[in-house]
Amino acid sequence: MTETLTAxxxxxxxxxxxxxxLIFMAHGTQKLLNFPMRTSEGPGPELLSMLGIAGIIELIGGALLALGLFTRPVAFLCSGLMAAAYFIAHAPRSFFPTLNGGDAAIMFCFFFLYLVFAGGGSWSLDAMRSKPSAG
Known part of the structure; x- marks a missing residue:
């Protein structure tokens, strides 16, 4: 059983x-493309604002991570974004993540940090690019 799980x-x-x-990318599409639709009807953030740049990183970084392309550096950037998001937007509300709404930011931060060390896995464009070509 352990051998199968390890494989x-x-x-x-x-x-x-x-x-x-994909879930991370949805945060970017909501900020930048209003999909899924935000509860407020106003326009999204300015692109060069802190929230706009976060949306760009979420959208592009999420797409690259979904493809498994440049996984380690992109995951490092996204992990840092989530750490900053937690301490800037969530931690001031309350010490407890379940009360300040920051539990997702913490999970993203540490999962992306794990990807920095683990890489993208066998089903990634990074893995395909690192295989020697036949010929």
Whole structure:
């Protein structure tokens, strides 16, 4: 049983990376493209504001992570973004993450930090690019 689970670990890492990236990317689409629709009807953030830059990183970084392209540096950037988001937007509200709404930011931060060390898994463009070409 352990051998089977160990053999599947790189694939499951890829699935976890893809799902986390798609959820992360949805935060960027909501900020920049208003999809899914925000509750407020006003325009989204200015692109060069802190929230706008966060949206750009979430959208582009999420897409790159979903593809598994440049996984380690992109995950490092996204992890840092989530650490900053937690301490800037969530921590001032309350010490407790369940009360300040920052539990997702913490999970993203540490999962992306894990990807910095683990890489994208076997189902990633990074893995495809690192294989020697036949010929």
């Amino acid at each position: 599947w670990a790189p694939r499951v890492l890829s699935v976890a990376r893809i799902m986390a990236a």
